[in-house]
Amino acid sequence: MSPTDIIALLVLGGLAGFINVLSAGGSMLTLPLLMFLGLPPQVANGTNRVAITLQSITAVGGFFRGGHGNLAISLRLAVPAIVGSMVGAWMATGVSDAVFEWVLVAAMVGASLFMVLPQPKLDTRPLTPERLGTAIYTGMFLIGLYGGFIQVGVGALFIVVLYRVLKIDLRQVNVLKVAIVLLYTLPALLIFALNDQVRWIMGLTLAAGNIAGAIVAVRVNMSARGAQWVKWLTLVMVAAILIRLIGY
Template sequence: MEIELWKVALLFAAGIASGWINVLAGGGSILSVPIMVFMGLPGPVANGTNRIGIIAQNIASVTTFFRKGFSDFKLSASLAACASVGAFFGANVGVKLDGVWFERTLALIMLGILIIMMTGAGQKPADQNGKARNLVLGHVLFIGAGFWGGFIQIGVGLIQIPILNRVMGLDLVRCNMHKVFIALVFSLVSLAVFAANVEIAWTFGFALAAGHFIGGWLGASSAVAKGEALIKKVFYLALVAMAVKLLFF
C-alpha cells in the first residue's frame, strides 16, 4: 500500500472526529474504517488497524477523566477483564469478517437501543455518586459487549453505554469514564489477535492514533464540562447516523 501524504492527513483528521464521537457516545469507527477501505485496505486489515487509534484515544481519555477527578479503576478493571474474554473470541471471528449481514444485524440493534434510551423503558434514576448496581449481570453483559468490540469495534460504545447506564445505574459521565478504560483494555487484546493473523497497516494506524489521541482528550473534556445533556445529543445522533448508514448504504 503506497503511503501518500494526503492519506495520512485524512486519517489524522478522521481520527480527531472519530475519537471525539467515540468518547462521548460511540460509533466513531464508522468514519475511520470505511476511509481505510476506500484507500484500498482489505476489510480485516482496516478492522485491525483501526484498533491502534482506539488505544491511543482511550489512553488520552482515561488520563483526562482521572485528572478531572473521575475514576473507579477497581470496577473498570473487573468489567474490562470480562470484556477482554469476549474480545479475544470476537477478534478471532473478526479476522475472517466478510459479508453484509453483520451490518444489518448491528443496525437493528442500534435502533432497538435508540428506542429504549429515548422512551425511558426500564429506566431507574442513575446514582450520581457512581455506585453501580446489578454487578453480576453487568459483568456478564460485558462479555458480550467485548465480543462485539473484538469482532468489529464499530458501535461498541453504543452497546457499553446502555449496560452501564440502564443496567448498572451509572450517570452518563461515569458511563463514559468506565467505557474508555474498558475499551482500552479489550482493544489491546483484539489488536494482538489481529496482528497475529493479518498484516496491520502500522503507518496508517499511527496517523489515525495521533488524531484519536486529540479527539479522545477533547471528548473526555467535553463529557466532564457539558455533562449528560451533550452526551445524550451525541449518542442519539450517532445511533441514527450509524443505523441509516448500515441499512441503506
C-alpha cells in the same frame, strides 16, 4: 498514502475520538474510511484497533488526572470483557471479507437504532462494588465478544448496560467505558497483529486524529442533553457512509 488520505484519516480520526469518548459510533466512521482507502475489510478491522487503543489511553489518562477514574470497578468489569474480546477477535480473523462487509452494515444499522432510542430519565447513583453481579459480568463478556469482533457501536451497548441496568449517570458511563475498552482492545489488537491484519502507519495516522479528539472530549465530558448534537451528527454521517458502503 497520499496527502488526501492523511488529511482524511486525521480529520475523521479526530471526530471519531471525540464521539467515542462522549457518546458512541466513532468506529462507524473510521472502519469504512479505512476500507475506502484500500484496506481489505479484515485488515481495516485490525488497523482500526491501533487508533482505539491510543485514543483510549489518552481518555483514561485524562479522566484519572481529573480525579474521575474508578480503577477497582473498571478492572472488575474489564476481566470478562477481555475474555470476550479475545474470542471475538479470534473469530474475526477467520471470516471472509464478504461476510465481514455484511456484518459491518448490519452492525452500523443496529448501532444507529440503539442510538436513536430515547434515554429514560433514571434516578442514578454511584456504582459501588457490591452492586456488581452475574448479570453485569455477563453483559461485559458479551460486549467484549462483540467489540473484539468488530467494535462498531460498542459505546451504545455500554450505555444500555451501564446506564439502563446499573443506573449510573452518563459521566460515569463514559469514564468506565473508555477504561474497559482500553483493557479489552490490547489483547484484541495483539491477535490481529499476529495474524498480519494491522497496517501500522495508517493506524498510527488515524490514531493521531483520535487522540486529538479524545483530548477535547475529556475536557468537555458532558451530560446526556449536551451529547445530543454529537449523536445526531454521527447518525447523519453514518447514513451517508452506509449508502456508500452498500455500493462499495
